[in-house]
Amino acid sequence: MPTSRRNTLTEKLQSFFSGLFARLGRFVVRTRAKDLVLLALPYQVSAVLTALVAVGYAWLFRWMEERNADLLAIDHRLIFLSAPITFLLSWWLVFRFAPLAGGSGIPQLMAAVEVATEKKTDRSWRFLNVRIILVKIASSLAMVGGGGAIGREGPTLQIAGSIYRTVHKLLPPFWPKVSRQVMMITGGAAGLSAAFNTPLGGIVFAVEELTKTHIAQFRTAVLTAVILSGMTAQWLLGPYLLLGYPKLAPATVSFMYKILLLSVVAGLLGALFCRGLLAFDKLRRRLKHAWSAGAFAIICSLLFATTVYFTGDTALGSGHHLLEGHLFGDTVDPSWRDVTGRLLGPLFSFSSGGAGGIFAPSLASGAAVGGWLTEHLGLADNRGQFNLLVLAGMTAFLTGVTRSPFTSAIIVLEMTDRHSAIFQLMYASIVGYLIAYVVDRKSYYERMKERLLKALPDYEAPEAPPTGAGQRPTV
Numbered sequence: 001m002p003t004s005r006r007n008t009l010t011e012k013l014q015s016f017f018s019g020l021f022a023r024l025g026r027f028v029v030r031t032r033a034k035d036l037v038l039l040a041l042p043y044q045v046s047a048v049l050t051a052l053v054a055v056g057y058a059w060l061f062r063w064m065e066e067r068n069a070d071l072l073a074i075d076h077r078l079i080f081l082s083a084p085i086t087f088l089l090s091w092w093l094v095f096r097f098a099p100l101a102g103g104s105g106i107p108q109l110m111a112a113v114e115v116a117t118e119k120k121t122d123r124s125w126r127f128l129n130v131r132i133i134l135v136k137i138a139s140s141l142a143m144v145g146g147g148g149a150i151g152r153e154g155p156t157l158q159i160a161g162s163i164y165r166t167v168h169k170l171l172p173p174f175w176p177k178v179s180r181q182v183m184m185i186t187g188g189a190a191g192l193s194a195a196f197n198t199p200l201g202g203i204v205f206a207v208e209e210l211t212k213t214h215i216a217q218f219r220t221a222v223l224t225a226v227i228l229s230g231m232t233a234q235w236l237l238g239p240y241l242l243l244g245y246p247k248l249a250p251a252t253v254s255f256m257y258k259i260l261l262l263s264v265v266a267g268l269l270g271a272l273f274c275r276g277l278l279a280f281d282k283l284r285r286r287l288k289h290a291w292s293a294g295a296f297a298i299i300c301s302l303l304f305a306t307t308v309y310f311t312g313d314t315a316l317g318s319g320h321h322l323l324e325g326h327l328f329g330d331t332v333d334p335s336w337r338d339v340t341g342r343l344l345g346p347l348f349s350f351s352s353g354g355a356g357g358i359f360a361p362s363l364a365s366g367a368a369v370g371g372w373l374t375e376h377l378g379l380a381d382n383r384g385q386f387n388l389l390v391l392a393g394m395t396a397f398l399t400g401v402t403r404s405p406f407t408s409a410i411i412v413l414e415m416t417d418r419h420s421a422i423f424q425l426m427y428a429s430i431v432g433y434l435i436a437y438v439v440d441r442k443s444y445y446e447r448m449k450e451r452l453l454k455a456l457p458d459y460e461a462p463e464a465p466p467t468g469a470g471q472r473p474t475v
Contacts, residue, residue, distance in 0.1 A: 042168060047190050050190045057159070061144060065317045068147045080302070083305040088301065090148070090356075093355075094139050105156075106445050111453050124165060136159055143356050148304070148349040149318070151318045151356065164184055164190075165180065168183045193229050246387040246391070248387050259392045259424055263429075270400020271401075274400070297352040304345060307345050311338075315341030336372060339369055342364050342368040346361040358401060358444075366397025371393075395408050400432050400436035401436075405430055409422070
C-alpha cells in the first residue's frame with residue numbers, strides 16, 4: 001500500500017476513534033453528573049423540609065411555654081390542674097396512635113439506623129414514619145403546654161429521621177440507589193443542626209452517636225444536609241446564637257481544679273439522672289393495662305406539679321429561662337431549689353409516657369448544678385468565672401446523659417460562640433464521661449435503644465462479645 005494512502009487511512013482511524021472516545025467521554029460525564037445530581041437531590045430536599053418543620057415546631061414549642069407561663073401567672077397553684085390534664089393527653093396521644101413516638105426520639109433513631117441494613121425486612125419504618133412526626137409534635141406540645149420539663153431537640157431528631165426515611169421511600173424505582181441507613185444518619189445530623197443552630201454539633205453527633213460506619217461513606221451527605229438545614233433555619237429565623245455571648249474569664253491552672261470538681265459532680269448527677277429515668281421506664285413498662293398506664297401518667301404529673309410548687313418556676317419547661325438568667329441576669333441567686341427542680345422536673349415529665357426530649361433539660365440541669373456549686377465556692381460575684389463554670393456544668397451533665405463528650409462540648413461551644421473556652425469544655429466533657437462510665441457503662445440512649453429493639457416481635461439478640469470486650473471506656 002502506498003505511503004500516502006496508508007497515512008490517510010491512519011488519520012481517518014485516529015479521527016474516528018478520537019470522535020468516538022470524545023462522545024463516550026461526554027456521555028459518561030453527562031451520565032455521571034446526572035447520577036450525582038439524582039443522588040444528592042433526596043438529601044437536599046429532605047434537609048430543607050427538616051429545617052421548615054424544625055422551625056415551625058420550635059415556634060409552637062415556645063408559644064406553648066409562654067401560654068403556660070401566662071396561666072401560672074394567674075395563680076401558681078393552677079399547675080395542679082394543668083399538669084395532670086396535659087400529661088394525660090400527651091400520654092394518650094402516644095398510647096393511642098404511635099407508641100414508638102414516646103420519649104426523646106434519639107433511641108428510636110439509633111434503633112432505626114441499626115436495623116436499616118437488614119436484608120429480610122425493613123423494620124426501620126416502626127421507628128420513623130409520618131405518623132411518628134404528627135404524634136411526636138402533638139404529644140410534646142401538649143406536655144409543654146402544661147409546663148412539662150422537656151425539650152424539643154430529641155424529638156426534632158426523630159422527626160428529621162422520619163422525614164429523610166419518608167423521602168427515601170418515595171423515590172421511584174429508576175432512581176440511583178440511595179442508602180436508607182445513610183439517609184437516616186444524615187437526618188439525625190440535620191435535625192440537630194436545625195434544632196440547636198449548631199452545624200458542627202450535628203456532624204459530630206452523627207459520627208459519635210449514630211453510626212459505626214466510616215465517615216468517608218457518608219461525609220458528603222451529612223455536610224450537605226447540615227449546611228442546607230442550617231441555612232434554611234437561619235433564613236427563617238435570622239442568624240442567631242441559642243445562648244448569646246456570655247462573658248467569660250480566663251481559666252488559670254488553679255481554676256481547672258474547680259472545673260474538675262464541678263465536672264465530677266455534674267457527670268455523676270447526669271448518670272444518676274439516667275438511672276432514675278430507666279427505673280421509671282421499667283416500672284411503666286410493667287403496666288399492662290391502659291387504665292394503669294394512664295394512672296401512672298397522672299401520678300407523674302402530680303409529682304411534677306408538687307416539684308414546681310415547692311421549688312419554683314425553674315422546674316418548668318425546657319429550662320431556657322434558667323440558662324438565660326444564669327448567664328446574663330443582672331443578679332444571680334443559685335440555690336438547691338434550682339438543682340432539685342431541674343432534676344426532678346424532667347424526671348417526672350419524661351417518665352409520664354408522653355413525647356419530649358432530655359437534651360435541653362440536661363443543659364439546664366447542668367447549669368443549675370454549675371451555678372449552685374459556684375455559689376458554694378465563693379465565685380458567684382465574679383461573672384466571668386461564674387459563667388465558665390456554668391458552661392462546664394452544662395457540658396459535663398449533658399455528657400453524663402448522652403456519653404457523647406465531643407458532641408456535648410461542641411454544642412455548648414456553638415450555642416455561646418465562646419471559642420476561648422474550648423479546652424475547658426472538652427476537659428469537663430471528658431471528666432463527665434469517665435465519671436458517668438463508672439455509674440453505667442452504657443448511655444441512657446443506648447439502654448433505651450436495646451429495650452426498643454427487644455420489644456420488636458421479630459427481634460434477634462446479638463451475639464455476646466468475646467471475653468474481655470467492652471471492659472474499658474473509649475474516649
